[in-house]
Amino acid sequence: MVRFLRPGSLAEACAMRAEQPDAVPLAGGTDLLVQLNLRRERPAALLDLSGVAELAEWSREGDGFRIGAGVPFTRIVGEIGEQVPALAAAARTIGSAQIRNRGTLGGNLGTASPAGDALPPLVATGGEVELVSVRGRRTVSVEEFCTGPKTSLLAPDELVAEVRVPVRRGPQHFAKVGPRNAMVIAVAAVATAVDAPGRAVRVAFGAAGPRPARARSAEEFAAAALDWDRGPVDPGVAARFGALVAESCAPIDDVRATAAYRRRAVAVLAARSLTWTWNEYRRDMCA
Ligand SMILES: Cc1cc2nc3c(=O)[nH]c(=O)nc-3n(C[C@H](O)[C@H](O)[C@H](O)COP(=O)(O)OP(=O)(O)OC[C@H]3O[C@@H](n4cnc5c(N)ncnc54)[C@H](O)[C@@H]3O)c2cc1C
Structure with a gap:
């Protein structure tokens, strides 16, 4: 039986992740649930991040945007698309409207597929990922974050908290x-x-x-x-x-x-x- 963990805050999510590193984070589920349906993954527990409000927010800060890991592609396109055009153009091509309504930046990074569409725009524009755990926060460039096919710098006790994307400086x-x-x-x-x-x-x-x-x-x-x-x-x-x-x-x-x-x-x-x-x-x- 799969245990289902539902944190109500980022601090609680980090604590659960530290205590139960076998719990797999679940955001929109558009990658993970496919793996579960095909029985390619059998996690002991799922860490459902949909109740973590901090992950579902974006804000403008200085010369860039902080986009919470749980913000779905539809909102990126609709709410800040003009200021981050390459990311928005990529987001528009992801799956169908239903996939874009559920799928998130954090999930695209978590999967770290070489074919993840959000990743080339983030690399080209100098995007950074903020990782969080009970040990604290650290920031790495998206280019460094992806280390190989479906592998990344994400440690077993860490979560992707947000992505920082510079405001466009040209087309x-x-x-x-x-x-x-x-x-x-x-x-x-x-x-x-x-x-x-x-x-x-x-x-x-x-x-x-x-x-x-x-x-x-x-x-x-x-x-x-x-x-x-x-x-x-x-x-x-x-x-x-x-x-x-x-x-x-x-x-x-x-x-x-x-x-x-x-x-x-x-x-x-x-x-x-x-x-x-x-x-x-x-x-x-x-x-
Ligand atoms: C029909 C279909 C079409 C698709 N088309 C495309 C496409 O055109 N382009 C494309 O790039 N992708 C596509 N995808 C894949 C998928 O939609 C994207 O990769 C999406 O960004 C995944 O986000 P999610 O929120 O659904 O992630 P989930 O499925 O919830 O999670 C994906 C992975 O990331 C981890 N994760 C999620 N959030 C976090 C977090 N905050 N911290 C740490 N780890 C985390 C999970 O543990 C899991 O390993 C498609 C999928 C389907 C089913």
Whole structure:
């Protein structure tokens, strides 16, 4: 029989997690309940986080947003989507309306799938995760948090408390490829963020390596090759940018796609994303 724990506060949730490390956190359940239904996981206990009000809140703080781990994707899109456009664009592609109503950022991080759609935008925009336990709080970058396929820095007694996302400093974009246009796990994904004041472009890929990661060689190339005085992006620059992002990937062959297809998809998505974000940057600057 599975024990069902229902904390009413974050402090209580941390205490329960410390006392019963075999209790698996449950947020929206859109990943975990699938695993339970398929009998891939048999937890001794479930730690239901739906009654923890602190996890279901977001707030603006300085130059960023603190988004509680339990805020579902629908609310991210509807309530702060314009200020965190890459994350919102990714959230819009997650599952169906029902999945987006239940699924949370904390769950996407907890699963730490290389194909988790919220992860490339968080990596590209410099998102950070705050982890909490009875031992205290610590903050790590989302890029560091994901350590490999479905593995992360989350300790057995820790919970994801919130994600900190900087307010946009320029246009952002997210694109993914899959066998159809909706309800699909990404075969390849790319998030791009222009930092206009910093004259930099940040880019991260998903589903094309063991974990989401930035392509730093492509970022350095873009910073030097783009005409920051609002010149158009040269198609050759976009293609080279895409090629550099693809070189940074470490995709595998699996049931959904070959490594070669994923690498090609990343190159195309990255080149297009750079062109789209750059054109938007030029329009913003001219407005
Ligand atoms: C039909 C369908 C379509 C889907 N489509 C997509 C898609 O397009 N893109 C995509 O990225 N995902 C997709 N998913 C997967 C899923 O919806 C997302 O990963 C979602 O973000 C999971 O959030 P959740 O709140 O439901 O997590 P849950 O299922 O409740 O938990 C997931 C994992 O995270 C852990 N966890 C949850 N909250 C915390 C916390 N606060 N602290 C520590 N650990 C925690 C849980 O223990 C569990 O291991 C889909 C799922 C389904 C069923």
